[in-house]
Amino acid sequence: MATDSSQQRYYRAPCPGCGAPVEFRSAQSTHAVCPYCQSTVVRQGETLARTGKMAELFDDFSPLQLFAAGRIQDQPFTLVGRLQYSYEGGRWTEWIAALDGERTGILSEDNGAFVFSLPHQLQREAPDPAELRVGATTAFNGQSYTVASNEQVRLVSAQGELPRLPELGRPFAVVELRSDQGLVLSLDYDTRPPGAYLGRSVQLEDLQLTGLRDESAKEEKGRSFNCPNCGSPVTVNFAESKSITCRACNSIIDLTQGIGGELRHAEQHEPVQPLIPVGTTGQLQGAQWQVVGFQHRMGVAPGDDEHFGWNEYLLYNKKRGFSFLVDAEDGWSLVKPTTGAPTMAESGSRATYLGKVYQQQYAYNAETTYVAGEFYWQVERGQKSFNRDFASGTALLSMERSANELTWSSGSKIDSAAVAAAFKLDGKKDMFKRGDALPVSAAGKLGCGTIILIIVVIIILLIILSTCTSSSGGSRSSGGSYGGYSSGGGHK
Template sequence: MAEGAAGPQRAYTAPCPGCGAPVEFRSAQSTHAVCPYCQSTVVRQGDTLARIGKMAELFDDFSPLQLFASGRYEGQGFTLIGRLQYRYEGGTWTEWIAALDDGRSGTLSEDNGTFVFSLPFELTREAPSAEQLRLGLATAFEGRSFTVTSVQEVMLVSAQGELPRLPALGQPFTVVELRGDGQDVLSLEYDTRPPGAWLGRAVRLDQLQLSGLRDGSVREDKARSFSCPHCGAAVTPLLADSKSITCASCGSLIDLSRGIGGELRHALQDEPVQPLIPLGATGSLQGGTWQVLGFQHRMGQAPGDDEQFGWSEYLLYNRMGGFSFLVDAEDGWSMVAPTTGAPRLASDGKAATYLGNRYALQYAYEATTTYVAGEFYWKVERGQTSFNRDFANGPALLSMEKSGKEITWSSGKRIDSAQVASAFGLDARKALFKRADAAPLSSAPRIGCGTIILILFLLLIVLIILSTCSGGTSSGYSGRSAGGSYGGYSSGGSHK
């Protein structure tokens, strides 16, 4: 044994029982490892290694992370020593095993560009069964308040490096995710009894002072090109783990959730909607450079209302910032991203509190995806539905989307239409970007008090006349001035 380079850890190396190559354990917490040469899965048994199977090949991804990248979290140095890759109904996500210098083992979880750093969380009482933790339930663990935001059946599909735990390969188990009204994320994994618990919070990669990252996040892999199952044209995904893509030639929506080479399902889209911002365009917004990967048009309808409204959403990607949504609605543009914490919803559903700020309910409605273009990290489908609630606090926006197995919250703020056009170099077409936000109240002509009194007097006379003529009661009217799910649909959450 030899002293490790970082902190008090001691490295342990033994020959792989499958091929004889050296397999190294850097952390005393690690019990399993995957041989980097023959993919044998091995377990430590004293001073020797025992082979217990062979690990499936890793699926490639566009992550900037890789083994042996290092950084700092809450004052502690850490090194990424392993990786677990999971699959669930809506896609895939990755957990990186982090060996901290003080001997602890944590995870840096990555799902669709969102990162959460978690540490083991000790429960003094055994967690309830997964069946008891229904979606939307408010509960408490160790004096902390949480809301159940995701209940998913998952399975381990691949692993790499050394690991403090190893769920059975290909065997489904339940993962329940709970979020606090701040930035806390509690994950319960029911592959063991009692279930394992991890508590984490959202982090940005630039906050972790990382070194040793991959050079690029987008691959140019011509082997990933395939023929459109409808028209035969070449289709090449930009990101390695995309779940849906549209054919640029015929507009067909293609399901990639089974991976390239699997059976490709497609759906024809005969009602194309042209995005204002071209797919692939890059622009600078809110201090970052974003690339437009996808576009979807959605329709909404409030319960009991016959009228529908529509809006558009652009999926934006930034290597260090992950994914965000640029929303184009009748009442203006907004830029939002999924939250880590779960805002606290009032008992009557008419308000929500997040990070100490109260948001008032604006709209509640059923949302349906009607048209898709480009590439998406989740399995997007025409006809995909969710129940949405939109809240606002001045220019600040908050949105909740509830689907069958998940509740997703997003937050952001309104932005000026001219800023959007300028960000993507479309100033010549900025008139097309103008929405209801084009004339702020502060710039409207001022109306004198005398004029207001006269208008109110005339309105009173009109109401009296109408009441006299009708001799009855008028039916109420409620309408929504503009569509817009402020958050877009984000399948998967952060999963730790």
Template sequence: MIEASPQRAYRAACPGCGAPVEFRSAQSTHAVCAFCQSTVVRNGDTLSRIGKMAELFDDFSPLQLQASGVFQGRSFTIVGRLQYKYDKGTWTEWYAVFGDGSAAFLSEDNGAYVFTLPTSLQRDIPLAESFRVGATTAINAKPFSVASNEQVSLLSAQGELPHLPALGRPFAMVELRSAEGEVLSIDYGPTLASGAPALSLGRAVMLDDLKLSGLRDESAKEEKGTQFNCPNCGAPVEVKLATSKSITCRSCNSIIDLSKGTGAALQHAIQDEPVNPLIALGSTGQLQGAEWQVVGFQHRMGHEPGDDDESFGWDEYLLYNRKRGFTFLVDAEDGWSIVKPVTGAPVFKAGAQSATYLGSSYPLQGSYNAETTYVAGEFYWQVARGEKTFNRDFANDKSLLSQEETGTEVTWSSGSKLDGALVATAFKLSDKAALFKRADAAPLSGARRMGCITIIIVVILILVLLALLGRCSRCDPNVQNCSSSSSARTSGGSYGGFSGSSGGHK
């Protein structure tokens, strides 16, 4: 049964400007005045001004204060927002209040959403430094993998809040994930009266599943992006996505680092020999019931460990949807696929031949070293030409699972295979459908990745076979065992895996 909105709320005048400040939950202790940005703390029926909050940065989120929705049959209203930053970027925590006054958080990071509820441990919470990224630990008798351990700080806040860390002061935040897709966050900021870290447990959600109303009017979004001149050639460059950390110049193909903002001294890297994507940047297409826009493209090369002569390549398109965030469309020799970084932590032990995720087993298909060789467009992480990862690909029928590993991060992605004709239709390129055919329909589809030497050997064998068939076709069937003529076809795609690229989510 869906609950009604809270019928009782506490309201008092802001000690800074006198405007009304409202508290809908008894658990809320802080608020930011919408008129003068004063930070106020509630002590019983008294409000005290303790400072002034920094201005919010515009992240073009579809969410806003007073938006309402339903989670697990319970109605909620968004009443507050916290904006955080860490070394790899920024993210937002939306504070939600249920009809009974209890609270929750809806985390938003690059279009990925996690809904969490307050929780507790059956033991004392260890210090942040005891959690090593990649390690496994038991939380309430359930195994969790340590996904991140970051120093974060508050950038800004808005509305009613249950706690408020000091503005700009770093503190630890640890995130753990389970094989069932659960996310456990440990907030070591000065959050609780007891001095203990605040804990919340939840899982990934889709905005459409929350039945939200009162979302930000898309027409109110400022469509003009940030514009500056390319530091290499001087041509105008426009950044359309607020979260972009890298972009390429359309004139000279240079990669421009945006991680320190467009007002800082921009760094760039020149790229020679540009690659022309099969699907143009800016194109929109309908996939998985949503409209996606191509905002980024990269070509990557893979090498079998210990064998630099064997190599294969593939393309990755970074797709963006306002409510679903980012996903990857991968074009490899063995077919097309669509994959997205996962919230949970699949179970995999070094040396094993399979991984387990959400109760399903995925046999290992291959391991290889990957390198980014060309990029174009915008990216939500600081992409770089020459960026290297160690990848493992797993598959269970048409379901795919991928692991990418660097020296500081392990990222998992999951997805599924797509038919090339479906991709062509989705992006209104049906007239070029032949260019989207891949080796999953070809006679040689069993060879998932073939290096240059292997390809040459296969070609020679085919030529020998054709020569024999040609000789046979000139024979007399009355005296020789002749066969009918045959033909072979090859695919124009590149060899490679189906892994999504770098850029983890909190």
């Protein structure tokens, strides 16, 4: 037993693989990975036993690192371990946080979004994962949850000390459930009974973190390879990206199996030119964002034959993660995936989230038709989902459902002039104007007679249209369910 400079007692013993010191700072830690030889060791009383060797960690662009310290609910914690998992759609990272020597939490990281969770004691036995279908609702400890994802996962690498260590490479189910109060309940079926963890979304700024990775010392170099279609160089900038497009030939390249083997790709013809170029940076809502991805999507209401389109820009900020800037016919909006899952009326006519009621505006089938840039989910042309858009004033809420995941997004409308100014494109601000700008900007310049005439013409047009179609489609809200398959920073 030894004591460090802060008088926190910890256990240190030689690694049975190489003899280097291996430390345990948390009394809850039973496993560790030797930082020198990558041996996986288990603590048995006063000795360590070697159980195998851990695979190398993926190149990580996270600001977090071992021994970074912060505060959660006015309690100090230190990051002492890291687990990296993979599933069919890609990878994600969990950091083990030692709170007071006797308790550990999990700071889950999913492409810049974060959730801080603590072990949670369930009052009833967790059902078999096959019974927890995506989109279904259930209750635990008196709280209602919606099943947001149900995936088979594998541990691929680990670092530091760990209170639990799933068998390397063995698949097991992880089910995520979310509440309308922003809670995330994760069930890990690598043990019996499954481990349960309950958490909420956090911002890195609010955790008062110290000891983060030094930007100046980090080698600013992405992973590079040659495009499997045209041979041009392609650089991946985010460690957990699942798709990227070649700037030379516009092919979509699948990164879910890594970049060392045979890369799957899909050619894209008829490229769409984004109004804001990929790579552009801009200042929105007090943060500096970079456009890292772009996709064009088409929608059609069930039973209708009139299609409509919109654009989504994937924005990245190192501490705030990813957000979506959406360009639709009725205006611009800035949104991001929610941590919780809103409660939706059985009819779908309204949804409630964090105490606010939203009314449904649109329900439609969506399809991705063109992509450019880099994405944290596995994007491809022809990707389909069913979407619902809700609104409460300028506040927006949207649902996107696929076979394995249910994603909610929330945000608000944003003025088109503010978007142009944010990305220093004032010279093109007329190109940013959308349908939402006309009633506000034009009304003050029109006389009463003109306004009455416009109203009469609109009424006549509505009467004519009502005889032609009963559809509510044809345009799309600036809300929307963006980015497809993101969990918003829970366990996955």
